[in-house]
Amino acid sequence: MQAYLDWFPGDRTIQGVRNTLANRLLDIYEKSHTETWKWFEKSLSYSNARLSQALILAGWRSDNQRMIEVGMDSLKWLVAEQHYDDDEIWCRWIERILRRGTGEGAFRSAASGACATVSACLEVYKLTEESQWRDAAWRASVVSRQERSAGFALRRINRWCRTASILTA
Numbered sequence: 001m002q003a004y005l006d007w008f009p010g011d012r013t014i015q016g017v018r019n020t021l022a023n024r025l026l027d028i029y030e031k032s033h034t035e036t037w038k039w040f041e042k043s044l045s046y047s048n049a050r051l052s053q054a055l056i057l058a059g060w061r062s063d064n065q066r067m068i069e070v071g072m073d074s075l076k077w078l079v080a081e082q083h084y085d086d087d088e089i090w091c092r093w094i095e096r097i098l099r100r101g102t103g104e105g106a107f108r109s110a111a112s113g114a115c116a117t118v119s120a121c122l123e124v125y126k127l128t129e130e131s132q133w134r135d136a137a138w139r140a141s142v143v144s145r146q147e148r149s150a151g152f153a154l155r156r157i158n159r160w161c162r163t164a165s166i167l168t169a
Contacts, residue, residue, distance in 0.1 A: 002057045015062070022058035022067055025051065029070050038077035046113050048078055053120035060127060075120055079136045082117065114140055 001018050005011065029040045040051050052075035059067025121137035124130075 002061065005061065018058055019062055022055060022062070022064075025055055026067055026070060029055075029074065033074075038074050040074070044078070044081070047116040048113060049075060049116040049120035052078060053116070053123055056120070056123060056127070072124060075124060079117065079121065079140075082140070 001014060001021075005014055005018065008014070025040065032040055032042065039048075052071045055067045055071030056075070057071075059065065059069075059071060117140040118137045121133045121140065125133035125137065
């Protein structure tokens with residue numbers, strides 16, 4: 001929707017729809033998150049970062065600071081959850097499916113999840129110019145080492161994610 005508005009910024013109807021949907025997403029977050037579970041629902045699945053990205057973009061374009069804050073907080077939390085440990089880059093292709101409060105999860109191949117994380121982190125990097133977001137995007141795109149240990153024959157993320165060229169800049 002935002003891509004459309006980038007080309008047609010005066011379309012008030014689409015702006016209204018974007019704002020309505022973003023407000024619904026914000027309401028869902030407000031009802032669902034806790035101090036230790038900063039997410040929109042009780043589980044994580046595929047392309048999770050798209051929810052945070054949608055709030056960040058809608059908040060930025062409509063000058064809604066609460067949307068930006070929630071989008072960035074939830075993305076920061078998600079990126080932390082997706083990292084296995086600080087010393088080892090965990091494969092973004094394998095997305096941890098968690099259920100709030102259980103600490104349990106299954107692992108599944110999720111190329112779209114990696115792309116979503118890269119895209120959302122780069123969006124925040126463009127807005128803030130904070131290197132932590134560029135670094136998080138880079139970590140989300142690293143696949144080679146983890147492919148073998150995970151046992152999946154995966155393709156490189158830049159086939160799915162057109163924004164990868166920014167990572168090497």
